[in-house]
Amino acid sequence: MIAEPKTVTSAALDKLPLFATDLQIAIAVVGKQNASRWKREVLPVLEPRGFPRWDPLHEGRPVPLVKQFYALYFGITHGFTLANPGGQEKVWLGKRLERKLDDEERRRAAGEDVMELDPGTDNPKKLRAIAEYRAKKAAEFCSQR
Structure with missing residues (x-):
């Protein structure tokens, strides 16, 4: 054996x-x-x-x-x-789009009337990720004021 x-x-x-x-x-x-x-x-x-x-x-x-x-x-x-x-899927937005969204939310927090950027996609996951990123940045810029 x-x-x-x-x-x-x-x-x-x-x-x-x-x-x-x-x-x-x-x-x-x-x-x-x-x-x-x-x-x-x-x-x-x-x-x-x-x-x-x-x-x-x-x-x-x-x-x-x-x-x-x-x-x-x-x-x-x-x-x-x-x-x-890890339990959650991360949707990649890209640095260029993140910079544009940052600039948009910074200007909006400063009181400017800013038109919302066209996301250029119909993908619901990416649209949700953009909305979450916008909300996160808006909260950051509002807390800085």
């Missing part, structure tokens, strides 16, 4: 049941010596990044999704995401 390897392999995850406890997953991922640290420190960091949630009905986490998570985490698979990292 061949001794089980000391390093973590996909074979360690393959030996788990369909739903495994956090301890079972931790042992399969980082080994027995580091399992408690992984559960305590690493698991809370991974959950917001899309690590599969605990299923109370099956009293465990779905192992196939754990495998998918790590495949994505290591960049093995491309083209899909399990969850939005």
